Amino acid sequence: MEEKVSKIKEVALKEIEDAKDVKSLEDIRVKYLGKKGELTALLKMMGELSPEERPKMGSLVNSAKSEIEEKIKNKEEILRNEELAKKLESERIDVTLPASKQRRGSKHPLNRVIEEIEDLFVSMGYDVVAGPELETDEYCFERLNLPKGHPARDMQDSFYITTEYLLRTQTSAVQARAMMANKEKSPIRIIVPGKTYRREDDATHSHQFNQVEGLVVDEKISFADLKGTLEIFMKHMLGENTRLRFRPSYFPFTEPSYEVDVSCFKCGGKGCNLCKQTGWIELLGAGIVHPNVLKMNGYDPEKYSGFAFGTGLDRLAMFKYGITDIRLLYANDVRFLNQFDRKD
Numbered sequence: 001m002e003e004k005v006s007k008i009k010e011v012a013l014k015e016i017e018d019a020k021d022v023k024s025l026e027d028i029r030v031k032y033l034g035k036k037g038e039l040t041a042l043l044k045m046m047g048e049l050s051p052e053e054r055p056k057m058g059s060l061v062n063s064a065k066s067e068i069e070e071k072i073k074n075k076e077e078i079l080r081n082e083e084l085a086k087k088l089e090s091e092r093i094d095v096t097l098p099a100s101k102q103r104r105g106s107k108h109p110l111n112r113v114i115e116e117i118e119d120l121f122v123s124m125g126y127d128v129v130a131g132p133e134l135e136t137d138e139y140c141f142e143r144l145n146l147p148k149g150h151p152a153r154d155m156q157d158s159f160y161i162t163t164e165y166l167l168r169t170q171t172s173a174v175q176a177r178a179m180m181a182n183k184e185k186s187p188i189r190i191i192v193p194g195k196t197y198r199r200e201d202d203a204t205h206s207h208q209f210n211q212v213e214g215l216v217v218d219e220k221i222s223f224a225d226l227k228g229t230l231e232i233f234m235k236h237m238l239g240e241n242t243r244l245r246f247r248p249s250y251f252p253f254t255e256p257s258y259e260v261d262v263s264c265f266k267c268g269g270k271g272c273n274l275c276k277q278t279g280w281i282e283l284l285g286a287g288i289v290h291p292n293v294l295k296m297n298g299y300d301p302e303k304y305s306g307f308a309f310g311t312g313l314d315r316l317a318m319f320k321y322g323i324t325d326i327r328l329l330y331a332n333d334v335r336f337l338n339q340f341d342r343k344d
């Protein structure tokens, strides 16, 4: 019996010594100390021994057991450290390796144009204001001097959601919003870039497009202010040599109203295919804020006057970058968008 114990112990310790990983250590533990383990079996056989032999054998087996346990514990620590070292080694990061290439996006041409306009107008003391794209008939038309049934509503084919709600056809809706929201009825100087929607779809019209609106309301605002502002605006966007031409037009919310043309930046005004040989390109709608609009939105037309203008950002971006189909701006084709990656 004694011999058997020391034999088992010897073999066990050797096996532990040779164990290659934590898993095989566990197997060894089960093999010797588990419920059906070899040492456990010996303990169970104690009953067969004489009462005198029992304590001696008992302590022998127990000390073998704790020796094996101790050895397993030590070995386990060694193995775990080795495994950790191996793992750290295999996961070592070589900081000198070149990084994997990151694909970098670029600013959409429309956003470039919007940011350029915002920077210019903010530098002149304007605020940049936004309004809802799902707009009420009231703000999109009625408060702009376009009551229900007004024939000028036909100028803009609209997407109505209900009889009261529509996708705004013009950022002009925000003119009324800004005036109504201004409780003190103090001077206003804003631009409103944003999405607009109309029922049209061809190479120069998309059902969704972008406009920027401008509105200034203050005492003694005149046509001279409108003209000077649009000149600065257009020269900034299209070049110092750009000239402007104001033609009489009609918008219900301005009086007088103008269509504003810019001299063709491709041919300088001589006439080419872009300007259809006229030398001019129509780019903006503008005018002096109609007294009815001031009144309807809480401003005293005897005290205040204002000017407003609106232009299609898509057209502006198309001219600036030589884009021939407006739908390219909305197709999200990376081959198209990549061309505007100008690292700034």
Ligand code: PHE
Pocket: 169, 170, 171, 172, 213, 251, 254, 285, 286, 287, 308, 309, 310, 311
């Ligand atoms: N909202 C007009 C349009 O979409 C443009 C405009 C804006 C005209 C402001 C006059 C003043 O056609």
